[in-house]
Amino acid sequence: MSFRVISTIDVNDESEIPRDFSGRVRRSFNGAESYVAWFTQGRLDNPGRNHPAYRRFRANGQVKYEMFYEHGELQDPNDRDAAVRGYFANGRLHYEEHYRDGKRSDSANGSPAVSKYRSDGTLRHQLRYRNGKRVNGRHSAS
16 A cells, blocks of 8 residues: 655745645635645646646635646646636636647647637637747637
């Protein structure tokens, strides 16, 4: 049998996070969890392939947005999923943003770097980026 020990600290302010901390940080506000962040040697870092390094919550506990990081830089967790995803209060996807090495960039599978949706799930618009710079090819849905 093996056990994994996870250090967890609860903070009221980011200044309470030790500089080289490795583990989980939880911050609560008015009795509800505000966010959970995972660090490795002081930098945001995903604790696993399918779990983001940073997850922000609404007052009711629903996820507001989540971000995947590798070694302190935003990074798509795989060729298909976005590094940043935001959600409407109803739980539907609001936006997603793809990153490579900390720079906004179209995904490896060709999806636009930024896609924003309306609350009914229809596409609002998409933007294309390469290496952090906007490129032509904006698509707006009507």
